[in-house]
Amino acid sequence: MRHSVLELEVRNHPGVMSHVAGLFARRAFNIEGILCGPMDDERFSRIYLLVHAEVRMDQLVKQLEKLHDVLRVNARPDYDQTVFRRLHEFVEIDGPLTPDHCVAGDSH
């Protein structure tokens, strides 16, 4: 399956991920991967979505653009997608876990 990356600039507030994820669920589009982080100006965030290139990209982009908190949408088929598959390499910690690494919730 071919994939493509969508790059979004959004207002950074607690509801914005629900708006984006909700849109995908209700329009029956799949998200394969999500990356999200604040921009230099922390009032805004950038979201990268890995989606199937086969979906009706045009309709998906238009629907995303309609969301009030989404300020910009770019379809970037040219982007390197390996980061989505190798994410663990970026977040994993070297060496064995020490008690300091454990966060609340790990015991559940």
Add this chain to the structure above:
Amino acid sequence: MKKSGAEIIVALLERQGIEVVAGIPGGANLPLYDALTGSRIRHVLARHEQGAGFIAQGIARATGRAAVCFGTSGPGATNLLTAIADAKLDSVPVVAITGQVATSLIGTDAFQEVDTYGLTLPITKHNFIIRDAAELLEVIPEAFAIAQSGRPGPVVVDVPKDVQQQFHEFDAWPELGVPRTVSDVDETLISAFLDRLHQAERPIIYAGGGVIASDAADALAVLARRNNIPVALTLAGLGAFPCDDPLYLGMLGMHGSRATNTAMDEADLVLALGVRFDDRATGRVADFCCHGSIIHVDIDPSEIDKIKPANLAIVGDVGKALCAVSQQVRLQDRAAWNSRITELKAAHPMVPPVFPSMFNPVQLIERLGELCGPETIITTDVGQHQMWVAQAYPFRRPRTFQTSGGLGTMGFGLPAAIGAALACPNTPVVCVSGDGSLLMNIQELATLAELNLNVKVVLLNNQHLGLVRQQQELFYGQRYIASAFQTSPDFAAIAAGFGIRSYDMGTNPNGEEALWHALQQAGPGLINVPIHAAENVLPMVPPGKANHESIGGEAIHASLSA
């Protein structure tokens, strides 16, 4: 200035020009209600939050401006959901302000806590949860701007109780929230539109709710008449073109006449204006207008190419586009095409009743149309009665018809009529309902009685969920289940119980005079009309079929002429 969050909300609503708010108070929005005391805003106490939501819709649909409803947290908010979803699907500007449990309690499963933000996310144009009273100065005007800009829609503002009570100091009121201006349509697109139109031999207009929302009915009429283009309307578009114009084709689609659907099929150019190619209008999409090219004009870019690819797309205000086009359009008489239309209309008239009588629903609706002036606002519920109104009522002006088209919500009609009457106190309002639908918001008769508005409910009483019964008859081998009422209430007694005058055409020897008399009376009234349970809405395109495959209607006509 130092004001509480609740006071800020009420003052901002006043500044927006809001005159009426419909709602129901409860624990989490009591500070907001407290701030309403002494306000010049008139509060209308609905008897169910869904009623409050539809009252707001009735106001908004009648005026084109955003209207407001209030609900408390928890069940108040969940009761509003249907009316909000309905506003979303029919693009109606509504601002719903809900109370929420105090910020410190959010997420604790507190008494009457539900995630209103999460619940309304997929059914609003946008929604907000407020975390600090200061945000209200930005969010409330923004809510009005969003609700009324571009393609209108509902906005929810969820306000925790402590935020309503929190005092905030500020220097000046913000600007009002107004619809964002839309840019003019590109001149080259207008020329392309005109080129295609002038070259076409059999153009047809397929116009919808967008024409009404953009106040474009006059421009539509100029275009159609100058260029002699026949006009078909969607359910939401009824009223956008006068029914007495020879170019008028009535409603297209599932319950459209054969003449209209055939004309759509024969057209070589379809002007799709403020429409979204809804499945009830198109029938099987692959067959819809398959012989013509399509020019699609709509303000919502995501509607272009969503269902049917357009040969020319104009994203913009359909009113602006139609003004530009109608100023430059050539006079063309299109004699051959229009004589073909006349021929189609003659070959496929609306089915005449087998036994003409006041209790034949189509005839009743036609008669109602003669008794009501062109300014009368008609609301309906959902079912056969709704489709009979759409087929037979003579709509002449925009914003005279309110119906739940997209969501198809039974229970819409009565509260919407109340809203329409509040917005237009000097205009008669008639709610045509069914005995199933009316019961879904019957409690609003109490609101109506209290307000003493000029609303008449004409109840087409067939003791059935008629449209369900019809589908079971036609498509489920006449296996009837859960569509007949075993008992039926005495609606006259119910109306009387609410303090509303009622009339029963069934027991009146001169039904027609009774109808006329009832409509003449000032104030509310309920008119019960017994309808034969076996009456069907015809013709009908079976679900999944193409519009030219409609069934029914014709046979009766043929047997009559045989």
